[in-house]
Amino acid sequence: MKQTWKTSIAVLASVACWALGGTALAQDGPVSMRGADVSAADKAPEAKKYLGGKPGGQEKVARTYQGQPPVIPHAVENFNEISLEENQCLSCHGKDVYEKKKAPKIGDSHFRDRDGKVLPNASAARYNCDQCHVPQVDAPPLVSNSFKGDIADKK
Numbered sequence: 710m711k712q713t714w715k716t717s718i719a720v721l722a723s724v725a726c727w728a729l730g731g732t733a734l735a736q737d738g739p740v741s742m743r744g745a746d747v748s749a750a751d752k753a754p755e756a757k758k759y760l761g762g763k764p765g766g767q768e769k770v771a772r773t774y775q776g777q778p779p780v781i782p783h784a785v786e787n788f789n790e791i792s793l794e795e796n797q798c799l800s801c802h803g804k805d806v807y808e809k810k811k812a813p814k815i816g817d818s819h820f821r822d823r824d825g826k827v828l829p830n831a832s833a834a835r836y837n838c839d840q841c842h843v844p845q846v847d848a849p850p851l852v853s854n855s856f857k858g859d860i861a862d863k864k
């Protein structure tokens with residue numbers, strides 16, 4: 710008798726849980742982590758202004774780890790045409806002009822092929838500069854993190 714009593718309580722409890730749980734689920738529905746329905750178009754994030762002004766007008770941004778492409782410390786509006794005929798980045802950073810333009814020369818790694826062999830001219834694989842180099846924006850990280858660079862103190 711005692712056993713049956715316990716069993717009925719357990720059954721009753723689980724039925725209650727199921728009913729309550731069911732109601733809660735029906736009320737809230739699944740919630741997407743983005744906060745919007747999956748089928749809704751993504752909202753464009755707020756547009757931020759790039760920090761840089763004229764080249765040479767501000768401090769370089771410290772690199773944080775080895776092998777990092779340095780971020781562009783200057784504005785890129787009007788400086789970033791990269792086409793078959795023209796590469797404005799190279800018109801200041803190219804190896805034949807950088808001294809005259811008082812701009813840093815493109816990195817040593819840009820003069821190597823993929824096997825590490827030194828090339829007389831910059832590798833075509835480095836032609837599309839903004840594939841790796843991006844301008845700076847003062848924005849909080851999208852996801853908070855505790856990343857610590859390995860060269861931040863040295864540069």
Ligand code: HEC
Binds near residue numbers: 778785
């Ligand atoms: C009018 C000349 C000019 C043009 C065009 C130009 N830059 Fe620069 N750039 C400079 C000068 C001068 C500096 C160094 C002074 C400074 O920090 O602004 C510099 C700095 C940089 C640096 C920082 C290097 C470091 O060691 O931190 C990067 C990266 C860079 N430029 C990339 C680019 C890219 C990519 C483009 C094309 C979208 C570009 N630049 C177009 C003149 C130019």
Ligand code: HEC
Binds near residue numbers: 778796799818842
């Ligand atoms: C595939 C990625 C990639 C591309 C494309 C690329 N870079 Fe770089 N860049 C890097 C990395 C990584 C470094 C740091 C290592 C080095 O100095 O070679 C660097 C370094 C630099 C530096 C700093 C050099 C120094 O002496 O400190 C400048 C300036 C630069 N790049 C300009 C350019 C320009 C201009 C272009 C386009 C013509 C370009 N880069 C294309 C990845 C890239």
